[in-house]
Amino acid sequence: MAPRAKINQQRLRRFASSFAREELEQESGKVGEYFDSNAITPGTEFLEKVSSHLRYFIRSKIHSDSNWQQVQVILAGPEVRACWVHV
Numbered sequence: 001m002a003p004r005a006k007i008n009q010q011r012l013r014r015f016a017s018s019f020a021r022e023e024l025e026q027e028s029g030k031v032g033e034y035f036d037s038n039a040i041t042p043g044t045e046f047l048e049k050v051s052s053h054l055r056y057f058i059r060s061k062i063h064s065d066s067n068w069q070q071v072q073v074i075l076a077g078p079e080v081r082a083c084w085v086h087v
Contacts, residue, residue, distance in 0.1 A: 014038045042078040051077035 018038055025031045039046035054075055061068040 014041075044078075047078045051075070051079070 018036060021036055025033070038044075041047065054077070058068075058073050058075060062073070
């Protein structure tokens with residue numbers, strides 16, 4: 001797990017980025033047209049949908065493409081937590 005200071009710094013950057021995007025949307029009058037990069041974090045609806053679509057695509061390819069039936073596909077989606085082992 002990341003040190004608390006790093007987590008806090010990342011959180012501040014995300015909030016600042018989100019605030020800047022909202023200001024840009026209001027100034028331009030294009031509300032909802034700018035992509036929020038904060039959506040690409042574990043636990044968000046966007047990343048859950050991406051993971052779901054990837055699982056569907058992989059299953060579809062394995063069932064319909066003979067080249068995919070010979071390989072093992074490993075998808076580490078947002079629900080997978082990284083585990084680092086120091087040796």
